[in-house]
Amino acid sequence: MRTHYCGELGSGQIGQEVVLCGWVQRRRDHGGVIFIDLRDRVGLVQIVFDPDRPEPFARAEQVRSEYVLRVKGLVRQRPDGTINPELATGEIEVLGHALEILNTAETPPIHLDSHAADASEELRLRYRYLDLRRPEMQTRLHTRSRITRILRRFLDEHGFLDIETPILTKSTPEGARDYLVPSRTHQGSFFALPQSPQLFKQLLMMAGFDRYYQIARCFRDEDLRADRQPEFTQLDIEVSFMDEEGVMGLMESMIRTLFREVLEIALPDPFPRLSYSEAMQRFGSDRPDLRVPLELVDIADLVKAVDFQVFASPANDPEGRVAALRLPRGGELSRKEIDQYTQFVGIYGAKGLAYIKVNDWAKGREGLQSPILKFLTDDAIQGIMTRTGAQDGDLIFFGADKARVVNESLGALRVKLGHDLGLRQGDWQPLWVVDFPMFEYDAEHRRWVALHHPFTSPKETHLGLLETDPGACLSRAYDLVLNGTEIGGGSIRIHRPEVQRQVFRLLNISDEQAEERFGFLLRALRYGCPPHGGIAFGLDRLVMLMTGAHSIREVMAFPKTQTAACPLTEAPSPVDESQLKELGLRLRARP
Structure with a gap:
């Protein structure tokens, strides 16, 4: 035509x-x-x-x-x-x-130009076929297609096979809730939609396919936010006979190729690396945005003996943390702005936000301004000033609480300050985070849980710690972070059945439960399983970052709302009683 x-x-x-x-x-x-x-x-x-x-x-x-x-x-x-x-x-x-x-066409219910942002997201999603006509949305989906094409080409050129795995599979709850699908032919039993192809890609390694990839649809019934959807897409990769250095090196090359061809950006070679413990200590996050040049500094040892219990109590608590965050030229902040940042850290559980303004350090204590100065000794003040490197005109924020609260609140605050005050340096900053703990302790339920997933291998030199000190055991996991967003995560997997069973037991999964949930994997491990590992990239997140979108919903053709609903098709929706009868199901009236 x-x-x-x-x-x-x-x-x-x-x-x-x-x-x-x-x-x-x-x-x-x-x-x-x-x-x-x-x-x-x-x-x-x-x-x-x-x-x-x-x-x-x-x-x-x-x-x-x-x-x-x-x-x-x-x-x-x-x-x-x-x-x-x-x-x-x-x-x-x-x-x-x-x-x-x-x-012909009726008058569209939404603008198809730059004024489209004036419409509510629900209205845009209800008329998504119109919203997608906008040049901005067209460009994003064109870019997404180009990104997947380049990723496929790279992996094809490096000997990977594109293999599909099942969508209807067994429910193996070990993370978020599964989406369940009732079976008509096996009434009373259910399929689950896969949260990831994790177990199947490991089985493919055991089957001898050596290098696998798939652009896979994944499903998780979890609470949503800007970078989560009930169904999403990931680039799933697995490889045999390759250690973590090999996996990370190959994936770096792939991401550098992608940015060079799509955005004409040269990412660093190699990517920087941080251990999990160093990332948490310096940035309060295992996915730090390195473009923001602000860091947390531990000061617990300086305030253990002060009369200020807000500091002294967590400083003497093995699970507590007291940290300082120096903001260059932060003395220019008004009291109203400081109060707003205090409200912000409250979102993360912080009970307050102590601070010291450095007006003229040459005058000593008299040159500082803060409501907490009267509680601090001269030695403590001198130590804080020295350790943070504070100068005249700076402001020092403090966090004191359980380590988790301090990390989350000050970690979020450093990023917000960096963006609010224009401190960000550079446009793109990738980072590998390595040496994650294998487990974290769930005090509420008094049990260990896997920090990644239960198929992640411990470091070979830490196998003995599974019995003696699980909290000190490090894993062979690695996450790829870009501008403070985790875009990929992976690990070397457990390939010996006795280690897998040992990890299951430590996670309070009995041999009987393991057999019921993961029996097919445990059987496969007994038939000559090669050492293997892999990684999965959040394709939606990657496209979101590369196109400058603010949400993964802006780079999906037909996303759901934050309540996991589709205004376009009005799903989820009731079904006919006859369909339920075929499945052997009956709805129970809400109380």
Whole structure:
């Protein structure tokens, strides 16, 4: 039906007759000449209809926004003074010779231009097929397609096989809630939608396929936020006979290739690395944004003996932490701004936000300003100033509580301060975080839980700690962080059945429970399982970062809302009683 896409036209086509198809972006009538901006998925071009061609001109008068047209015309240079440098096709226009209206359109319920942000997200999702016509959304999904194409090509060139794994599988609850699917042929039993292809990709290694990848759909019934959806996409990778150094090196190369080809950005080679413990100590997070040059400094030893119990109590608590965060030139903050940051850290459980303003350190205590100074000794103040490196004009924030609260609150505060005050340095900062603990202790339920998942291998030199000191046992896990967002996580897996059973027992999974949930994996481990490991990248998160979107919903074609609903299709929805009967199910009335 067409010879060219609208956005393909340029000075090289001047003098050619072309046939175009697309939607009307805008129609303008200027003194008897009608201008129509015609849009397709590649771009936009201006069409001109003169009254000396009565038939197409008369049709052009009927056209309205979002009508679907087929236009035949001659490409010509725009007259002097009318060139549009903001438009890729701004040097040319098409003189319309023939016009066919393929379909009319009602007035859209949302703007399809820059004003679309004025509409609520629910309205945009209800009319998603219209929202997706916007150039911004078209560009994002084009970029997403290009990203997946480059990732596939890289992995294909490095000997990986693209293998699909099942969507209907067994419920093996070890993380978020499963989405369950009742079976008609096995009434009373259920399939589960996969939270990830984790077990199947390990089985593929045991089957000898050596290098696997898949762009996989995953499903998790969990509370949502900007970077979570009930169904999402990950680039899933597994490889045999390769240690963590090999996996991380290959994945670095893949991500560097991706950024070079899509964004023309040269990422560092190699990526920096931090251990989990150092990341938590310096940044309060295992996914720190290294573009923000602010760091946490431990001061517990300096305040153990002070009369200020807000500091002294957590300083003497083995599970507590007292940390300082120096903000250069932070003395310029007003009391109102400090109060706002105090409210912000309260979101993370902090009971307050102590601070010291450094006005003139040469005057000693008298040159400082803070409501907590009267509780601190001269030695403590001197130690804090020395350790933080504070200078005149700076402000020092403090966090004192359980280590988790301090890490979460000050870790979030350092990022917020960095962004609010323009302290961010650079545009892209990748980071590997390694040497994660194998387990963390759940005090409420008095048991150990896996920090990653129960198939992650402990370091070979730490195997003995599984029996003697699980809290000190480190794993062979690694996370890839970009600008403070975890985009990928993986590990070397357990490949010996006795180690896997030992880990299960430590996680309070009995031999009987392990056999019921993971029997197929345990059996496979007994038949010559190779050492193997892998990684999974959150494709939606990666595209979100690379396109500058604020939510993964902005880079998905048809996402759900934050309540896991689809306004477009009105799912989830009730089903007929007959369908439930076929499945052997009956709904119970809510109390």
